[in-house]
Amino acid sequence: MNNGLKSSVPTDREVILGILNNSEDTLNKLYKAYYAMVLQFILNNNGDEDDAKDVYQEGIIVLYNKIKAGNFELSSKLKTYIYSVCRRIWLKKLSLNSKKTGSITDYEDVFAVEEDLEHHEEKDASFEKMQSALDHLGEPCKTIIQDFYIHNLSMQDICEKFGYTNTDNAKTQKYKCLQRLKKIFFQP
Amino acid sequence: MRNDLELDAIIEDYLLGKLNAQEVDAFEKLRLNDATVDHKVVSHKFFLASMDEFAEQLRLKEQLNHIHSEIDVESLAATLRPHPSRVVQLWRKHKSAIAVAASFVVLSLVSIYSIQHSTQQAERYRQLSNRVNNAIKTQNSLIRNIKHNNATSDKPNNQNSFGGTGFAISTNGYILTNLHIINGADSLYVQNSKGESFKVKSVYTDPQNDIAILKISDKHFNNLSSIPYTIKRNTSNIGEMVYTLGYPKDDAVLGEGYVSSKNGFVGDTTQYQVAISVNPGNSGGPVLDNNGNLVGIISGKPDQTEGAAFAIKSKYILEAMRAIPQDSLGVNKLTANKKSLLSGLKRTKQIEKIQDYVFMIKAY
Numbered sequence: 001m002n003n004g005l006k007s008s009v010p011t012d013r014e015v016i017l018g019i020l021n022n023s024e025d026t027l028n029k030l031y032k033a034y035y036a037m038v039l040q041f042i043l044n045n046n047g048d049e050d051d052a053k054d055v056y057q058e059g060i061i062v063l064y065n066k067i068k069a070g071n072f073e074l075s076s077k078l079k080t081y082i083y084s085v086c087r088r089i090w091l092k093k094l095s096l097n098s099k100k101t102g103s104i105t106d107y108e109d110v111f112a113v114e115e116d117l118e119h120h121e122e123k124d125a126s127f128e129k130m131q132s133a134l135d136h137l138g139e140p141c142k143t144i145i146q147d148f149y150i151h152n153l154s155m156q157d158i159c160e161k162f163g164y165t166n167t168d169n170a171k172t173q174k175y176k177c178l179q180r181l182k183k184i185f186f187q188p
Numbered sequence: 189m190r191n192d193l194e195l196d197a198i199i200e201d202y203l204l205g206k207l208n209a210q211e212v213d214a215f216e217k218l219r220l221n222d223a224t225v226d227h228k229v230v231s232h233k234f235f236l237a238s239m240d241e242f243a244e245q246l247r248l249k250e251q252l253n254h255i256h257s258e259i260d261v262e263s264l265a266a267t268l269r270p271h272p273s274r275v276v277q278l279w280r281k282h283k284s285a286i287a288v289a290a291s292f293v294v295l296s297l298v299s300i301y302s303i304q305h306s307t308q309q310a311e312r313y314r315q316l317s318n319r320v321n322n323a324i325k326t327q328n329s330l331i332r333n334i335k336h337n338n339a340t341s342d343k344p345n346n347q348n349s350f351g352g353t354g355f356a357i358s359t360n361g362y363i364l365t366n367l368h369i370i371n372g373a374d375s376l377y378v379q380n381s382k383g384e385s386f387k388v389k390s391v392y393t394d395p396q397n398d399i400a401i402l403k404i405s406d407k408h409f410n411n412l413s414s415i416p417y418t419i420k421r422n423t424s425n426i427g428e429m430v431y432t433l434g435y436p437k438d439d440a441v442l443g444e445g446y447v448s449s450k451n452g453f454v455g456d457t458t459q460y461q462v463a464i465s466v467n468p469g470n471s472g473g474p475v476l477d478n479n480g481n482l483v484g485i486i487s488g489k490p491d492q493t494e495g496a497a498f499a500i501k502s503k504y505i506l507e508a509m510r511a512i513p514q515d516s517l518g519v520n521k522l523t524a525n526k527k528s529l530l531s532g533l534k535r536t537k538q539i540e541k542i543q544d545y546v547f548m549i550k551a552y
Contacts, residue, residue, distance in 0.1 A: 039264060
């Protein structure tokens with residue numbers, strides 16, 4: 001297992017180009033390449049597998065967004081970058097749960113990633129906001145909105161799925177839902 | 189209400205580019221003329237952007253979850269998780285460092301072994317009584333002797349004497365120290381931090397634990413005020429910060445460190461190993477923790493290791509105190525029950541308080 005993971009480590013250039021081109025395969029390889037590293041770090045610093053999954057995915061998302069935003073300069077190895085980001089995220093979680101952060105066992109070099117994480121936190125906050133707005137919306141509105149905006153279903157599909165007599169009815173329903181969602185979303 | 193919905197629909201179609209040119213023209217005119225419509229367009233644009241981003245992040249998360257499900261987390265975790273045994277854990281973390289350290293340890297063990305066997309030393313470790321003018325000393329100590337002689341050249345009665353440290357265990361002049369300092373001495377004196385000397389006599393010795401109790405038998409001695417430190421009944425843990433005050437020279441010297449091992453030389457359970465660098469003359473000095481509890485008595489150090497010392501555990505102090513007539517110690521004796529007067533004080537204040545209770549022992 002371990003060896004299998006290591007053998008497929010993509011080069012840093014491959015990863016960046018792959019992500020810019022929305023390559024699922026690259027993301028897959030990237031994810032599997034460095035998961036063990038972060039898992040080891042978390043397990044040895046008061047965390048469990050679930051913590052490792054959350055932290056690692058958050059770290060990958062930070063990297064993904066940074067590459068997508070087009071301002072990623074490869075000033076270090078990707079591995080070091082991912083490790084630093086995950087380490088920072090985990091330390092923050094530990095201190096939020098006021099667990100001890102006394103001595104952190106490190107396995108890799110670390111460099112400062114504060115700025116990227118601040119940016120990520122802003123983004124995450126707006127993600128959470130949309131998520132909670134959707135959760136407050138209730139059914140069937142939530143599903144209609146998700147189907148249309150996230151899963152990109154056509155109004156025709158939605159009309160059939162929810163059993164509306166015609167697309168106009170479905171559309172009206174969608175806009176009613178949308179109005180409510182926007183109201184919740186823009187609430188201060 | 190109906191109009192509102194239609195307006196929303198048009199705004200969305202406009203933003204998604206689904207309107208034809210004519211409709212766009214008409215709508216843009218409306219937007220120019222009506223500030224509320226314009227405001228709605230802007231906010232909907234922002235909303236759509238947020239939604240897009242949300243959708244993208246959501247898809248990414250789903251994708252990552254999918255990839256994650258392909259990984260055999262359990263077996264991976266099993267190999268990476270901190271091993272239940274600390275030894276394996278340490279080994280993993282510091283493989284190379286341990287390898288280097290191990291070779292040093294082996295090397296030093298071999299040399300210690302060979303030295304011990306070639307000289308057939310009776311003593312297990314170097315006792316820290318300050319033996320002045322001893323001819324059979326190593327070169328290092330010799331240098332110290334010369335210095336010592338220079339410093340005290342105007343004290344002729346210092347010849348052939350032993351020096352050490354002791355501390356008060358009662359206010360009426362009982363002092364506890366190491367037996368090896370006073371062993372075989374003709375006359376014993378103690379000197380306090382102000383430089384006053386008092387004649388003392390030995391009232392109790394415990395050769396097994398290397399403890400001796402002295403009693404000041406001098407008329408000029410005034411009773412001390414109450415003892416600031418207390419005895420720690422429990423054994424201390426490794427890593428606990430401790431310090432000692434002793435007389436390796438004519439002035440009191442502070443040594444700070446931590447308990448580095450629960451046992452002394454070759455596993456001697458009556459002693460701790462402490463990481464305090466001590467010198468001849470520190471013997472008999474009290475080892476106190478940060479709260480002013482007496483943890484032990486400095487009694488020796490390993491021959492080959494720098495910066496380490498052995499301290500007799502505090503419970504043997506209690507044992508020694510029980511061995512002498514209880515009435516003689518008076519009411520204000522050292523106990524384990526009281527709260528230490530030193531607790532919560534800064535180190536400088538603690539030293540100020542205890543220095544009157546730590547004596548230099550002089551054995552002639």
